[in-house]
Amino acid sequence: METTLFIAQAMGLYLIIVTVTMLANEKVMLKRVKSLMEHDGCRLVVAVMTLVLGIILVLAHNVWVMSWPVIVTILCWMVLLKGLIRFSFPSLDDKMVRAFENPSILHGMMAAFLVVGIALLLVAFTQG
Numbered sequence: 001m002e003t004t005l006f007i008a009q010a011m012g013l014y015l016i017i018v019t020v021t022m023l024a025n026e027k028v029m030l031k032r033v034k035s036l037m038e039h040d041g042c043r044l045v046v047a048v049m050t051l052v053l054g055i056i057l058v059l060a061h062n063v064w065v066m067s068w069p070v071i072v073t074i075l076c077w078m079v080l081l082k083g084l085i086r087f088s089f090p091s092l093d094d095k096m097v098r099a100f101e102n103p104s105i106l107h108g109m110m111a112a113f114l115v116v117g118i119a120l121l122l123v124a125f126t127q128g
Contacts, residue, residue: 001127004069007061008124011075015117019110030101037097047086047093054080068123071116 022029036042057076063069086093100106 001069003061004063004072005124005127007057007076008069008072008120011072012117012120012124015113016121019114019117022106023110026106030106033097033100043086043090043093047083049083050079051083051087054083071120075116 036046054076058080061069061072061076063073085096100109
């Protein structure tokens with residue numbers, strides 16, 4: 001359970017920090033992301049780092065239960081899947097990156113990230 005709480009706290013903080021920063025500085029952050037993703041070398045580094053992080057997270061937390069820790073497991077698998085797509089399927093990654101240029105998609109994802117981040121923190125800090 002300690003691993004679950006730790007990962008939930010870390011993911012919750014990450015999601016909230018990224019969401020608030022992205023929404024507060026949307027134009028600057030989108031410009032930076034676009035600039036980063038225009039360089040193949042940077043994209044490869046991001047892909048490898050995301051893939052490695054996903055592997056580590058799944059190995060550390062692969063708990064399939066009918067309770068809130070399964071949310072952490074699903075998020076761990078999503079990080080692994082994102083890394084795999086970025087590393088192995090660059091054209092699909094291009095489509096995913098371009099989707100965030102649509103304000104409706106971006107704001108929808110940010111809202112979802114914020115809700116999940118807050119939920120993770122509330123559960124993780126009240127359980128521990």
